Amino acid sequence: MTIEFETPKPIAQMQTMLQSVAENMMRSVSREFDENEHAIPWDYVEFMHTAMKAAGLGGGLTPGDDKPKEGAEKRPPIGYQRLAAQIEMLSWGDVGFYLITPGGGLGAAAVQAAGSPEQRIKFLARFNEDKPTYAAMCMTEAGAGSDTSAIRTRALLDEVAQEWVINGEKIFVTGGDKSFTEYEKLGKGFIVVWASIDPMAGRAGMRAFVVESGTKGVSIVKLEHKLGIRASDTAVISLVDARVPYDNVLGSATVEKTTTGFKGAMATFDATRPLVAASGLGVARAGLEFLKEKLTENGVTIRYGLPRNKLTSIERDVIDMEIQLRSAWLLVLKAVWMADNKKSNALESSMSKVRAGDVTSKITQKAVEIMGPLGYSREFLLEKWFRDAKITDIYEGTGQINRLVVARQILGYSGKELR
Amino acid sequence: MYSFEPNEEQQMLVDAVGKYAANDLHPAAHEAEESRELPKKLISKGWELGLLQASVPESFGGFGDRSAVTSALAVEEMASGDLAGALAVMTPSLFATPILLVGSEEQKKEYLPKIIEGEWRPYTAALIEYSFDFDANDLRTTAKLSGSDYVLNGEKAFVPFAKDSEALIVYANLDDQTQGFIVPKNTAGLSIADEREKLMGINALPLYRVKLDNVTVPAANRLGGAAGHSFELILASMQIASASAAVGVSKASLEYSMNYAKEREAFGVKIAQKQAIAFMLAEMATEIEAMRLLVWEAAWMLDNGKEEAVKQAYLAVTGAADMAMMVTDRGVQILGGHGYIREHPVEMYMRNGRGFAMLTGLAIV
Numbered sequence: 001m002t003i004e005f006e007t008p009k010p011i012a013q014m015q016t017m018l019q020s021v022a023e024n025m026m027r028s029v030s031r032e033f034d035e036n037e038h039a040i041p042w043d044y045v046e047f048m049h050t051a052m053k054a055a056g057l058g059g060g061l062t063p064g065d066d067k068p069k070e071g072a073e074k075r076p077p078i079g080y081q082r083l084a085a086q087i088e089m090l091s092w093g094d095v096g097f098y099l100i101t102p103g104g105g106l107g108a109a110a111v112q113a114a115g116s117p118e119q120r121i122k123f124l125a126r127f128n129e130d131k132p133t134y135a136a137m138c139m140t141e142a143g144a145g146s147d148t149s150a151i152r153t154r155a156l157l158d159e160v161a162q163e164w165v166i167n168g169e170k171i172f173v174t175g176g177d178k179s180f181t182e183y184e185k186l187g188k189g190f191i192v193v194w195a196s197i198d199p200m201a202g203r204a205g206m207r208a209f210v211v212e213s214g215t216k217g218v219s220i221v222k223l224e225h226k227l228g229i230r231a232s233d234t235a236v237i238s239l240v241d242a243r244v245p246y247d248n249v250l251g252s253a254t255v256e257k258t259t260t261g262f263k264g265a266m267a268t269f270d271a272t273r274p275l276v277a278a279s280g281l282g283v284a285r286a287g288l289e290f291l292k293e294k295l296t297e298n299g300v301t302i303r304y305g306l307p308r309n310k311l312t313s314i315e316r317d318v319i320d321m322e323i324q325l326r327s328a329w330l331l332v333l334k335a336v337w338m339a340d341n342k343k344s345n346a347l348e349s350s351m352s353k354v355r356a357g358d359v360t361s362k363i364t365q366k367a368v369e370i371m372g373p374l375g376y377s378r379e380f381l382l383e384k385w386f387r388d389a390k391i392t393d394i395y396e397g398t399g400q401i402n403r404l405v406v407a408r409q410i411l412g413y414s415g416k417e418l419r
Numbered sequence: 420m421y422s423f424e425p426n427e428e429q430q431m432l433v434d435a436v437g438k439y440a441a442n443d444l445h446p447a448a449h450e451a452e453e454s455r456e457l458p459k460k461l462i463s464k465g466w467e468l469g470l471l472q473a474s475v476p477e478s479f480g481g482f483g484d485r486s487a488v489t490s491a492l493a494v495e496e497m498a499s500g501d502l503a504g505a506l507a508v509m510t511p512s513l514f515a516t517p518i519l520l521v522g523s524e525e526q527k528k529e530y531l532p533k534i535i536e537g538e539w540r541p542y543t544a545a546l547i548e549y550s551f552d553f554d555a556n557d558l559r560t561t562a563k564l565s566g567s568d569y570v571l572n573g574e575k576a577f578v579p580f581a582k583d584s585e586a587l588i589v590y591a592n593l594d595d596q597t598q599g600f601i602v603p604k605n606t607a608g609l610s611i612a613d614e615r616e617k618l619m620g621i622n623a624l625p626l627y628r629v630k631l632d633n634v635t636v637p638a639a640n641r642l643g644g645a646a647g648h649s650f651e652l653i654l655a656s657m658q659i660a661s662a663s664a665a666v667g668v669s670k671a672s673l674e675y676s677m678n679y680a681k682e683r684e685a686f687g688v689k690i691a692q693k694q695a696i697a698f699m700l701a702e703m704a705t706e707i708e709a710m711r712l713l714v715w716e717a718a719w720m721l722d723n724g725k726e727e728a729v730k731q732a733y734l735a736v737t738g739a740a741d742m743a744m745m746v747t748d749r750g751v752q753i754l755g756g757h758g759y760i761r762e763h764p765v766e767m768y769m770r771n772g773r774g775f776a777m778l779t780g781l782a783i784v
Contacts, residue, residue: 001424003488005719008420081421304730307554308737308776323713323738326731330712331705334423351705400698407697410704411681418692 008078011085018086021051022093027381030094033231034384038223040178041097041231042185049102049132060103060127061086063340080271080336084278088329091282095388096231098279100134103127105175107135109272110192110208114250123210126187133187136179138170138211138237139194146401149203153195153239157253162246164209166195169221169238174395176235177223180213189213193239198255205255210248217242228387273349273396274335277356280392281329284356284363287385288321291367294374317366324359331355350397350405357393357402364389423712429489435468436493440500445671448501451623452767455615457507465497465508466539471515480532485519487656487718490784491663495711498667499674502771503623505664506781510579514542514588516783517599517653523644526601530586541580544588544599545629546657546780549576555590555597555654555780560631562591562598569593569600569641571608571634577618579781581611581627588642589631590650597650599642608634620770624781653783655721655732660782662714662732662739665775666707669743672750672768673703679754679763696753703746710739718784740775747772 007015025044033041052060063079090098104111104127111123126133144150153168170193173179179189190212198205211218221236246253295302295314302318303311311319331352338345364386368375375382393399408418425433443464451457470493475481497505515534518526534542548559560573571591581587588599602609612628642648677700680691690696717735720728747769751758758765 001422002426003424003429003715003719004420004422005716006420006723076420076422078420305556305733307552310552310554319734319737320741323734323741326716326734327709327713327738330716331709333421334708334712337421337423348708351708354701354705355709403698403701404694406701406705407691407694410700411677411691411697413692413697418694418697 007085008081011078011082014082015085015089018089019092021048022089026090026093026097030097030381030384031378033094033096034228037225037230038177038233039231040100040183044097045100045102045132046185052102053128057103060105060108061101062103062108077340080274080339081333084275084332084336087275088278088282088285088332091279092286093282094231095279095283095391096229098282099174099229099232100178102132102134104133104135105179106137106272107175107179107190107192110137111135111210111250114208116250119210119247119250123190126189129187131185131187134175134178134189136173136175136189136191136235137194138173138176138191140172141169142171146398148194149206151194151196151206153193154199155195155197155207155209155244155249157197157246158243161243164244164246164249166193166209166211166217166239166242166244168193168195169236171236172224172395173235173237174232176237177220177233180211180218180235180237181220182214191218191237192250197249197253201255207253208250209244210250211239211242211244215242215244227390228384229391270346270349271339273353273402274332274339274345276392276396277328277332277335277352280356280360280389281325281332283385283389283392284325284328284360287364287367287382287389288318288325290380290382290385291321291370292318294371314370317370321359321363321366325363328352328355328359347406347409350402350409353397354399354402354406357399360389360392423715425492429492432468432470432473432489433492433496436470436496437499439465439468440497440505444497444500444504448504448623448767449761449764451501451503453622453761455622455625457504457623461504462507463539465504466511468508470497470509471512472535475515475519475531475535479519479527480535485516487659487721487784488715491659491714491718494660494663494782494784495667495670495714498664499671500667501623502664502668502774503621505667506579506621506624508539509660509782511539511542512783513544513579513781514586516656517544517588517642517648518601520652520656521643521648523639525639525644526642530601541584542586543578543580543584544590544780545575545578545581546590547577547778548574549628553777555657556650557595558590558592558597560589560591562593562600564593564638565635567638568635569638571600571602571631571636573631575629575631577616577626577778577781578611578629579624579626581629582625587629589629589634591631593647596647597654598647599650599653600636601640601642602631602634602636606634606636608632618774620767620774621778651729652721654779655717655729656783657779658732658736659714659718659721660784661775661779662710662717662736663784664782665736665739665743665772666711666714668768668771668775669703669707669710669746672747672765672772673700673707675763675765675768676700676703676750676753676758679757690753699749699753703749706742706746710735710742713738721784736775736779743772743775 155164155166196205224234335348335352473483474485586603610630616626714735717731750765
């Protein structure tokens with residue numbers, strides 16, 4: 001090992017390719033799908049599905065197994081690094097579109113993390129079929145956000161029918177509509193519902209269930225209207241006596257003293273936090289690049305290298321934004337590099353998310369401020385990126401939850417010692 | 420490839436420097452700061468770690484190759500023990516490293532072996548000037564060609580160990596470019612103030628004002644020889660060193676305040692168990708790591724001859740200086756009233772932390 005910052009060639013090539021997708025298929029219609037919330041950009045969805053299938057990424061954006069071809073030289077794995085770069089570039093195009101890139105998403109990730117080999121085959125094969133297909137994760141409830149142990153949704157086993165009976169209501173389900181509602185242009189998706197099989201057991205009783213699209217008793221109550229990421233649907237899903245086959249539970253069907261079921265979900269977060277950070281930083285980069293372009297057009301140059309006390313206020317701001325963006329991106333790179341190299345990265349994942357949540361908001365907010373009326377106008381996408389940016393500090397663990405994780409890690413405290 | 424792990428050799432060096440920082444520099448720091456004096460033995464011990472020696476090739480008396488990444492790692496570690504002590508140990512690099520980087524063959528042959536092979540001796544450099552609008556790329560001190568000599572005029576500030584130095588590099592403005600000139604001690608027209616500079620921090624490091632009144636040196640003393648040299652790589656190397664030191668001082672402040680917060684009780688719990696304190700610590704740790712990586716990348720770019728290295732080094736030192744101020748301020752805040760008392764080192768870290776915004780030129784990787 002050594003310290004190195006050379007972008008691997010396959011990643012650089014992929015970035016060039018995705019940049020043209022971002023420019024041609026996303027930016028050109030970004031505004032349209034921001035104004036028409038809940039409309040589906042079918043061109044993008046179908047193009048991406050076809051392109052990704054051709055590239056062997058039918059399952060959606062994943063790190064892949066990253067095994068070298070037979071006979072090829074053995075390289076260090078870069079699956080998560082590549083994925084972070086893909087997500088950053090797509091989010092630079094339009095983060096709402098990125099979020100509806102076809103594939104298994106968080107739903108499939110849960111199956112991958114907590115399911116048996118048979119379940120993986122059974123539930124994940126569909127993403128490689130002809131039609132774009134989605135899966136979503138249903139975790140949050142009205143009374144259980146960051147505190148996921150407060151989940152109230154219940155799953156009872158009907159021993160006679162050998163079926164699980166699920167009751168509860170889930171909110172903030174990203175992609176819930178495309179995963180559950182049956183669209184002609186889409187394949188049959190599923191949602192993964194987190195529910196307790198034993199309320200007395202706390203977290204140890206928590207399990208994830210695969211609920212197929214169209215299951216009786218399950219309904220989309222509403223689609224939320226949001227500040228940003230409007231191309232991505234966010235559903236409220238209710239489950240009333242929803243019946244699910246016995247084999248759809250991920251992990252063990254009985255409650256032991258261990259907390260494996262829940263740890264599965266938490267392990268998913270360690271892997272996905274730097275990816276969410278990467279997505280935010282794509283938005284931040286879009287904002288910063290736009291700002292610099294406009295400044296250049298208006299004859300403002302940034303005099304790098306000058307002492308701080310000689311710089312104009314705008315120069316200082318832009319230089320700070322560059323520092324923030326680059327250093328946050330390096331935190332992301334380190335976290336995904338650790339994931340690729342099977343190093344435990346709970347601390348680094350949360351650090352990258354803390355920092356990205358902050359800088360994504362700060363950069364886009366500052367850019368709007370500097371651009372004045374042009375920043376506030378809907379003629380440009382900058383105001384949209386400002387709105388899109390905010391979600392980075394909220395989903396996949398708010399900035400505050402991630403500060404808690406970082407603090408516990410550096411202090412060596414348990415959840416009990418630092419609440 | 421991306422990779423974030425020091426190699427074996429670097430790790431060994433970091434461990435050795437870390438031991439020296441923790442066992443020697445840190446325990447001596449308070450006394451040194453108060454008495455404005457660094458024990459000679461302490462400096463010699465640091466010198467014997469061989470940081471500079473390891474970055475000079477065998478042909479000039481050393482035993483390695485220069486790597487900005489390796490140096491950045493070492494500077495961070497050393498500065499986490501004590502900034503003034505670290506700067507003192509590394510002072511000869513201010514003279515040797517620019518020669519190694521851009522010096523002529525003659526300059527390398529003349530100076531490198533004698534600096535490296537012996538005891539620690541103060542060879543130094545003068546970059547900073549005492550003015551509000553000081554800019555390393557736009558110096559007030561001038562150099563003018565006169566026949567086959569250069570004539571230097573002006574005043575330099577904060578020059579480490581100038582009083583005892585064997586020779587120093589003076590940076591001056593030659594036709595709107597910053598160029599270095601080797602000036603041996605006792606050169607006519609070179610005068611060094613008797614009184615040491617008095618600054619807010621790094622009081623253990625002897626710093627002097629240096630005047631140049633028609634100081635005349637032969638053209639061969641121009642850094643790089645008659646044709647001169649590029650200054651941007653030297654400045655970038657100084658910025659990376661300054662940024663690494665900022666990370667080191669910040670790390671020291673975080674560690675001290677974190678340990679304090681795990682001991683100090685209020686309302687029946689350790690104060691680290693309060694989110695108000697824990698969140699501050701989490702942010703400090705995150706900022707430190709972010710800037711550390713930015714510095715590493717700049718150093719890596721420099722080692723690999725990347726064009727962006729110059730800009731990146733500027734971003735790194737700018738960001739790290741801000742970070743150091745934020746982190747060391749919070750270090751004091753976490754200790755509350757105790758943080759304000761000089762018995763605890765956090766107030767010194769805070770004074771040192773502020774310096775990184777204006778002290779590029781006191782260290783080089």
